[in-house]
Amino acid sequence: MKTLSGIVLTLALVLPTAAACGRDATPSASAAKETKQAEPLVVTTDDVRFEVPTGWRTLDPDVGESALTESAREMGTTPEYMARQLEAVDVMAVARRPDQGFLDNVNVMRSPLPVPTTAQLENQFAMLGIDRIGVQEQETPLGPALATSYVMETASDRTIYGDSLVLEAADAVVTITISTDAEAETRALAKQLLASLSDPS
Secondary structure (H helix, E strand, C coil): CCCCCHHHHHHHHHHHHCCCCCCCCCCCHHHHHHHHHCCCEEEECCCCEEEECCCCEEECCCCCHHHHHHHHHHCCCCHHHHHHHHHHCCEEEECCCCECCECCEEEEEEECCCCCCHHHHHHHHHHCCCCEEEEEEEEECCEEEEEEEEEEECCCCCEEEEEEEEEECCCCEEEEEEEECCHHHHHHHHHHHHHHCECCC
């Protein structure tokens, strides 16, 4: 069990990726048609199941050296640092290619009970120097949760828009964190995640 608060850690995971210089990829007509027909990716952990867009992929500590190296390159970091990131979370889902240098991602992490209060969440954001936040109670298919929307500026002057959902599982707190560099994209991911959220059992 991780001892660092889930929301602080999952937010911290975003910071090294924000300065990445990725490549833009234009899919062929056949690739675009295949993507349109494909199903969303289902992300599953011991505690939650939800969907992310078609074409995304999941990463975990057992992803393999080749995939780890490629993902690290896309995120502007080293395979060693990427491995440490993946060890810290239950699962990371990422977009297939970085959008304008930022790899949109969703992290899921377990941390010890109890669920933090609104004030504690706000303090945790403040620890990272983030003051553009909104915390509210949210009903989900798995019960009540705390939903947080935030905006943070990185050292490379990139603006990151994030949503997090903090809820209680059987014996832990589960934090799901969305990070993109486009507000509309973050809102769309949050809507898809909430609509598809379910118990994996």
